[in-house]
Amino acid sequence: MLKGRKGDLGLINLELCLCRMSHKKMLQCSMGALLLLLPWFGGLVLGEIGEDFSQCLNFFYKETPPTGIVGQGYQPICQRYQNQYRFATLYHRQHRSPLYSAYKLSGSGNRPDQAWMFEPQLADSCASSEMQNFTKSTLVHQNVKENQAVKADYKNSGFTKGHLNPSGHHETEQDRRATFTLTNIVPQHKTSNNGLWNVLEQEVLESFEDFCTGTMHVITGVMPYESEPQWINNRVSVPEYMWSAYCCPSFKSDLPKSEQSFFPTYAAVGRNDPNSGDEVVRVNAKAKPSVKGYEVKRMSLKDLEKRLSRRLGRARQCQD
Numbered sequence: 001m002l003k004g005r006k007g008d009l010g011l012i013n014l015e016l017c018l019c020r021m022s023h024k025k026m027l028q029c030s031m032g033a034l035l036l037l038l039p040w041f042g043g044l045v046l047g048e049i050g051e052d053f054s055q056c057l058n059f060f061y062k063e064t065p066p067t068g069i070v071g072q073g074y075q076p077i078c079q080r081y082q083n084q085y086r087f088a089t090l091y092h093r094q095h096r097s098p099l100y101s102a103y104k105l106s107g108s109g110n111r112p113d114q115a116w117m118f119e120p121q122l123a124d125s126c127a128s129s130e131m132q133n134f135t136k137s138t139l140v141h142q143n144v145k146e147n148q149a150v151k152a153d154y155k156n157s158g159f160t161k162g163h164l165n166p167s168g169h170h171e172t173e174q175d176r177r178a179t180f181t182l183t184n185i186v187p188q189h190k191t192s193n194n195g196l197w198n199v200l201e202q203e204v205l206e207s208f209e210d211f212c213t214g215t216m217h218v219i220t221g222v223m224p225y226e227s228e229p230q231w232i233n234n235r236v237s238v239p240e241y242m243w244s245a246y247c248c249p250s251f252k253s254d255l256p257k258s259e260q261s262f263f264p265t266y267a268a269v270g271r272n273d274p275n276s277g278d279e280v281v282r283v284n285a286k287a288k289p290s291v292k293g294y295e296v297k298r299m300s301l302k303d304l305e306k307r308l309s310r311r312l313g314r315a316r317q318c319q320d
Contacts, residue, residue: 052076056085059102061217061247080129081178087165091183095237096149100221101164101184105208107171117181122147131181149182149236157232162188164220166201186222187238189272192294197242197270200296204246207262214250241280242270245301267304270296280307
Protein backbone atom coordinates (compact mmCIF):
# COMPACT_ATOMS: atom_id res chain seq x y z
CA MET A 1 0.00 0.00 0.00
CA LEU A 2 1.04 3.58 -0.52
CA LYS A 3 2.03 5.68 2.44
CA GLY A 4 -0.98 7.11 4.17
CA ARG A 5 -3.40 4.38 3.08
CA LYS A 6 -4.82 2.18 5.82
CA GLY A 7 -6.64 -1.11 6.02
CA ASP A 8 -4.94 -2.89 3.11
CA LEU A 9 -3.07 -5.34 5.30
CA GLY A 10 -6.28 -6.69 6.78
CA LEU A 11 -7.00 -8.67 3.60
CA ILE A 12 -3.52 -10.11 3.12
CA ASN A 13 -3.61 -13.80 2.36
CA LEU A 14 -0.71 -16.00 1.37
CA GLU A 15 -0.99 -19.60 0.28
CA LEU A 16 1.82 -22.08 -0.11
CA CYS A 17 0.31 -25.47 -0.93
CA LEU A 18 1.96 -28.14 1.16
CA CYS A 19 1.77 -31.92 1.25
CA ARG A 20 2.97 -34.59 3.62
CA MET A 21 3.27 -37.32 1.01
CA SER A 22 5.70 -38.44 -1.64
CA HIS A 23 8.32 -36.14 -3.12
CA LYS A 24 6.40 -36.08 -6.40
CA LYS A 25 3.11 -35.00 -4.81
CA MET A 26 4.89 -32.57 -2.53
CA LEU A 27 6.50 -30.86 -5.50
CA GLN A 28 3.20 -30.63 -7.32
CA CYS A 29 1.58 -28.96 -4.34
CA SER A 30 4.33 -26.82 -2.87
CA MET A 31 6.19 -25.28 -5.80
CA GLY A 32 3.75 -25.86 -8.62
CA ALA A 33 0.83 -24.21 -6.79
CA LEU A 34 2.67 -21.48 -4.94
CA LEU A 35 0.07 -18.78 -4.43
CA LEU A 36 0.77 -15.28 -3.20
CA LEU A 37 -1.84 -12.72 -2.28
CA LEU A 38 -0.13 -9.59 -0.99
CA PRO A 39 -2.16 -6.37 -1.17
CA TRP A 40 0.81 -4.54 0.39
CA PHE A 41 1.75 -3.72 -3.18
CA GLY A 42 -1.68 -3.47 -4.74
CA GLY A 43 -2.72 -5.70 -7.60
CA LEU A 44 -2.36 -6.84 -11.16
CA VAL A 45 -1.85 -4.23 -13.84
CA LEU A 46 -1.87 -5.52 -17.37
CA GLY A 47 0.50 -3.46 -19.49
CA GLU A 48 2.38 -3.76 -22.77
CA ILE A 49 5.26 -5.40 -20.92
CA GLY A 50 3.00 -8.39 -20.53
CA GLU A 51 -0.46 -9.34 -19.30
CA ASP A 52 1.07 -12.42 -17.73
CA PHE A 53 4.22 -14.54 -17.77
CA SER A 54 3.21 -16.49 -20.90
CA GLN A 55 6.49 -15.64 -22.66
CA CYS A 56 8.67 -16.83 -19.78
CA LEU A 57 6.78 -19.62 -17.99
CA ASN A 58 9.84 -21.86 -18.21
CA PHE A 59 11.35 -20.08 -15.21
CA PHE A 60 8.60 -21.47 -12.95
CA TYR A 61 8.33 -25.08 -11.80
CA LYS A 62 5.83 -26.88 -14.04
CA GLU A 63 5.39 -23.53 -15.81
CA THR A 64 3.11 -22.43 -12.98
CA PRO A 65 3.79 -18.93 -11.62
CA PRO A 66 2.33 -17.66 -8.36
CA THR A 67 -1.28 -16.62 -8.91
CA GLY A 68 -4.12 -15.05 -6.99
CA ILE A 69 -2.74 -11.51 -6.94
CA VAL A 70 -5.47 -8.94 -6.28
CA GLY A 71 -5.62 -5.16 -6.03
CA GLN A 72 -3.79 -2.71 -8.26
CA GLY A 73 -0.19 -2.10 -9.20
CA TYR A 74 1.51 -5.37 -10.15
CA GLN A 75 3.31 -5.73 -13.46
CA PRO A 76 4.61 -9.09 -14.79
CA ILE A 77 7.96 -8.64 -16.52
CA CYS A 78 9.64 -11.25 -18.68
CA GLN A 79 13.15 -9.91 -18.27
CA ARG A 80 14.71 -9.68 -21.75
CA TYR A 81 18.39 -9.10 -22.47
CA GLN A 82 20.20 -9.47 -25.81
CA ASN A 83 17.08 -10.80 -27.51
CA GLN A 84 16.48 -13.58 -24.99
CA TYR A 85 14.29 -13.96 -21.90
CA ARG A 86 16.51 -14.43 -18.84
CA PHE A 87 14.12 -14.60 -15.84
CA ALA A 88 10.71 -13.41 -14.61
CA THR A 89 9.81 -10.65 -12.14
CA LEU A 90 6.59 -9.42 -10.60
CA TYR A 91 7.03 -5.68 -10.18
CA HIS A 92 5.07 -2.81 -8.65
CA ARG A 93 5.21 0.60 -10.32
CA GLN A 94 4.14 2.79 -7.40
CA HIS A 95 6.44 1.04 -4.93
CA ARG A 96 9.18 0.88 -7.57
CA SER A 97 10.22 -2.49 -6.22
CA PRO A 98 9.80 -6.17 -7.17
CA LEU A 99 7.71 -8.62 -5.16
CA TYR A 100 9.69 -11.60 -6.43
CA SER A 101 11.96 -12.87 -9.19
CA ALA A 102 11.86 -16.42 -10.53
CA TYR A 103 14.80 -18.02 -12.31
CA LYS A 104 16.59 -21.24 -13.11
CA LEU A 105 19.89 -21.66 -11.30
CA SER A 106 22.42 -22.73 -13.93
CA GLY A 107 25.87 -22.48 -12.35
CA SER A 108 28.26 -19.79 -11.21
CA GLY A 109 30.57 -17.13 -12.58
CA ASN A 110 32.37 -13.92 -11.72
CA ARG A 111 30.37 -10.76 -11.13
CA PRO A 112 30.40 -8.78 -14.41
CA ASP A 113 31.34 -5.14 -14.73
CA GLN A 114 27.82 -4.20 -15.78
CA ALA A 115 26.09 -0.83 -15.71
CA TRP A 116 22.70 -0.72 -14.02
CA MET A 117 19.74 -1.04 -16.37
CA PHE A 118 16.05 -0.18 -16.53
CA GLU A 119 12.93 -1.53 -18.20
CA PRO A 120 12.00 0.85 -21.08
CA GLN A 121 8.39 -0.34 -21.37
CA LEU A 122 7.63 0.75 -17.81
CA ALA A 123 8.24 4.30 -19.07
CA ASP A 124 6.74 3.91 -22.54
CA SER A 125 4.64 0.95 -23.65
CA CYS A 126 5.88 1.44 -27.22
CA ALA A 127 9.55 1.34 -26.22
CA SER A 128 11.96 -1.53 -26.71
CA SER A 129 11.29 -4.77 -24.84
CA GLU A 130 15.02 -5.04 -24.06
CA MET A 131 16.37 -3.78 -20.75
CA GLN A 132 18.72 -0.84 -21.33
CA ASN A 133 21.58 0.92 -19.56
CA PHE A 134 20.89 4.16 -17.75
CA THR A 135 22.29 7.12 -19.66
CA LYS A 136 22.88 10.76 -18.82
CA SER A 137 19.75 11.77 -20.73
CA THR A 138 17.49 13.83 -18.47
CA LEU A 139 14.45 12.87 -20.57
CA VAL A 140 15.07 9.14 -20.19
CA HIS A 141 15.57 9.49 -16.45
CA GLN A 142 12.40 11.55 -15.99
CA ASN A 143 10.23 9.08 -17.89
CA VAL A 144 11.69 6.10 -16.08
CA LYS A 145 11.53 7.75 -12.67
CA GLU A 146 7.74 7.83 -12.71
CA ASN A 147 7.42 4.04 -12.68
CA GLN A 148 10.64 2.48 -11.42
CA ALA A 149 13.65 3.04 -9.25
CA VAL A 150 16.67 4.93 -10.56
CA LYS A 151 20.27 4.92 -9.37
CA ALA A 152 19.80 8.20 -7.47
CA ASP A 153 17.24 6.55 -5.19
CA TYR A 154 19.98 4.46 -3.60
CA LYS A 155 22.56 7.23 -3.24
CA ASN A 156 23.23 7.97 0.45
CA SER A 157 20.19 5.85 1.34
CA GLY A 158 21.99 3.57 3.79
CA PHE A 159 20.98 0.56 1.68
CA THR A 160 22.71 -1.51 -0.97
CA LYS A 161 21.12 -2.75 -4.19
CA GLY A 162 20.03 -6.27 -3.27
CA HIS A 163 19.51 -8.77 -6.08
CA LEU A 164 16.51 -11.08 -5.86
CA ASN A 165 17.92 -13.05 -8.77
CA PRO A 166 21.67 -12.99 -7.96
CA SER A 167 24.22 -12.78 -10.75
CA GLY A 168 26.29 -15.49 -9.07
CA HIS A 169 23.63 -18.10 -9.75
CA HIS A 170 24.18 -18.10 -13.50
CA GLU A 171 26.72 -19.79 -15.71
CA THR A 172 26.70 -17.53 -18.76
CA GLU A 173 27.92 -13.96 -18.74
CA GLN A 174 24.75 -12.79 -20.52
CA ASP A 175 22.53 -14.25 -17.80
CA ARG A 176 24.67 -12.66 -15.10
CA ARG A 177 24.55 -9.26 -16.79
CA ALA A 178 20.77 -9.46 -17.12
CA THR A 179 20.35 -9.48 -13.33
CA PHE A 180 21.62 -5.89 -13.13
CA THR A 181 18.26 -4.30 -13.86
CA LEU A 182 16.81 -2.22 -11.03
CA THR A 183 13.52 -4.05 -11.53
CA ASN A 184 15.31 -7.05 -9.94
CA ILE A 185 16.61 -5.00 -7.00
CA VAL A 186 15.33 -4.17 -3.51
CA PRO A 187 16.87 -1.95 -0.80
CA GLN A 188 18.90 -4.37 1.32
CA HIS A 189 21.06 -3.57 4.32
CA LYS A 190 24.75 -4.07 3.58
CA THR A 191 25.18 -6.42 6.54
CA SER A 192 22.50 -8.67 5.08
CA ASN A 193 23.51 -8.38 1.44
CA ASN A 194 27.23 -8.96 2.01
CA GLY A 195 26.81 -11.19 5.05
CA LEU A 196 24.46 -14.01 6.00
CA TRP A 197 22.15 -13.66 2.99
CA ASN A 198 25.19 -13.99 0.73
CA VAL A 199 26.17 -17.11 2.67
CA LEU A 200 22.71 -18.54 1.95
CA GLU A 201 23.06 -17.83 -1.77
CA GLN A 202 26.38 -19.67 -1.79
CA GLU A 203 24.88 -22.65 0.05
CA VAL A 204 22.04 -22.90 -2.48
CA LEU A 205 24.60 -22.81 -5.29
CA GLU A 206 26.62 -25.58 -3.65
CA SER A 207 23.49 -27.71 -3.22
CA PHE A 208 22.80 -27.33 -6.92
CA GLU A 209 26.35 -28.11 -8.04
CA ASP A 210 26.92 -31.02 -5.66
CA PHE A 211 23.57 -32.83 -5.60
CA CYS A 212 21.03 -31.51 -8.12
CA THR A 213 21.05 -33.54 -11.34
CA GLY A 214 18.47 -31.50 -13.22
CA THR A 215 16.90 -28.06 -13.20
CA MET A 216 16.70 -26.06 -9.98
CA HIS A 217 13.88 -23.52 -9.95
CA VAL A 218 14.25 -20.64 -7.50
CA ILE A 219 11.84 -17.92 -6.39
CA THR A 220 13.23 -15.16 -4.17
CA GLY A 221 10.97 -12.46 -2.77
CA VAL A 222 10.34 -9.98 -0.01
CA MET A 223 8.06 -9.43 2.96
CA PRO A 224 6.74 -5.96 3.81
CA TYR A 225 6.71 -4.18 7.10
CA GLU A 226 3.61 -5.13 9.03
CA SER A 227 2.66 -1.57 9.97
CA GLU A 228 3.74 1.49 8.00
CA PRO A 229 5.80 0.95 4.82
CA GLN A 230 9.41 2.07 4.91
CA TRP A 231 10.96 3.96 1.99
CA ILE A 232 14.23 5.21 0.59
CA ASN A 233 14.12 8.64 -1.02
CA ASN A 234 10.36 8.59 -0.31
CA ARG A 235 10.00 6.47 -3.45
CA VAL A 236 11.22 2.89 -3.13
CA SER A 237 9.73 0.37 -0.69
CA VAL A 238 12.11 -1.30 1.76
CA PRO A 239 11.39 -4.94 2.73
CA GLU A 240 11.59 -6.05 6.35
CA TYR A 241 12.47 -9.63 5.38
CA MET A 242 13.83 -11.50 2.38
CA TRP A 243 12.72 -15.05 1.57
CA SER A 244 13.76 -17.67 -0.93
CA ALA A 245 12.62 -21.15 -1.92
CA TYR A 246 13.98 -23.64 -4.41
CA CYS A 247 12.82 -26.82 -6.08
CA CYS A 248 15.12 -29.51 -7.46
CA PRO A 249 12.98 -32.51 -8.46
CA SER A 250 15.94 -34.49 -9.84
CA PHE A 251 18.78 -35.13 -7.41
CA LYS A 252 21.30 -37.79 -6.51
CA SER A 253 19.79 -40.91 -5.01
CA ASP A 254 22.66 -41.37 -2.55
CA LEU A 255 22.34 -38.05 -0.76
CA PRO A 256 24.34 -37.85 2.47
CA LYS A 257 22.07 -37.92 5.50
CA SER A 258 23.06 -34.34 6.28
CA GLU A 259 21.68 -33.22 2.90
CA GLN A 260 18.44 -35.17 2.72
CA SER A 261 16.32 -32.44 4.29
CA PHE A 262 17.42 -30.01 1.57
CA PHE A 263 15.72 -31.95 -1.27
CA PRO A 264 13.58 -31.74 -3.27
CA THR A 265 12.54 -28.36 -1.82
CA TYR A 266 13.99 -26.01 0.74
CA ALA A 267 13.55 -22.43 1.88
CA ALA A 268 14.87 -19.62 4.07
CA VAL A 269 13.89 -16.24 5.51
CA GLY A 270 16.36 -13.47 6.30
CA ARG A 271 16.08 -10.33 8.40
CA ASN A 272 16.65 -6.96 6.72
CA ASP A 273 16.16 -4.86 9.87
CA PRO A 274 18.10 -5.44 13.13
CA ASN A 275 15.32 -3.71 15.09
CA SER A 276 12.55 -6.04 13.94
CA GLY A 277 10.87 -8.38 16.41
CA ASP A 278 11.43 -12.11 16.72
CA GLU A 279 8.05 -13.29 15.40
CA VAL A 280 9.40 -14.24 11.95
CA VAL A 281 13.13 -14.84 12.50
CA ARG A 282 14.67 -14.71 15.96
CA VAL A 283 17.80 -12.77 16.75
CA ASN A 284 20.63 -15.06 17.78
CA ALA A 285 21.83 -13.73 21.14
CA LYS A 286 25.18 -15.45 20.59
CA ALA A 287 25.77 -14.07 17.11
CA LYS A 288 28.77 -11.91 16.37
CA PRO A 289 28.01 -8.19 16.66
CA SER A 290 28.90 -7.76 12.99
CA VAL A 291 25.94 -9.90 11.85
CA LYS A 292 23.57 -9.79 14.81
CA GLY A 293 20.09 -8.72 13.77
CA TYR A 294 20.49 -9.97 10.20
CA GLU A 295 20.01 -13.68 10.86
CA VAL A 296 18.88 -16.07 8.11
CA LYS A 297 16.73 -19.02 9.14
CA ARG A 298 16.91 -22.14 6.97
CA MET A 299 13.71 -24.16 6.94
CA SER A 300 11.47 -26.51 5.04
CA LEU A 301 8.97 -25.12 2.58
CA LYS A 302 6.29 -26.04 5.10
CA ASP A 303 7.96 -23.92 7.79
CA LEU A 304 8.33 -21.00 5.39
CA GLU A 305 4.60 -21.16 4.72
CA LYS A 306 3.85 -21.12 8.44
CA ARG A 307 5.92 -18.00 9.00
CA LEU A 308 4.49 -16.19 6.01
CA SER A 309 0.92 -17.15 6.89
CA ARG A 310 1.34 -15.94 10.47
CA ARG A 311 2.79 -12.69 9.20
CA LEU A 312 0.62 -12.05 6.18
CA GLY A 313 -2.67 -13.81 6.81
CA ARG A 314 -4.39 -17.16 6.73
CA ALA A 315 -3.02 -20.07 4.74
CA ARG A 316 -4.66 -23.02 3.03
CA GLN A 317 -2.90 -26.35 2.74
CA CYS A 318 -3.19 -29.04 0.12
CA GLN A 319 -5.24 -31.88 1.39
CA ASP A 320 -4.12 -35.52 1.22
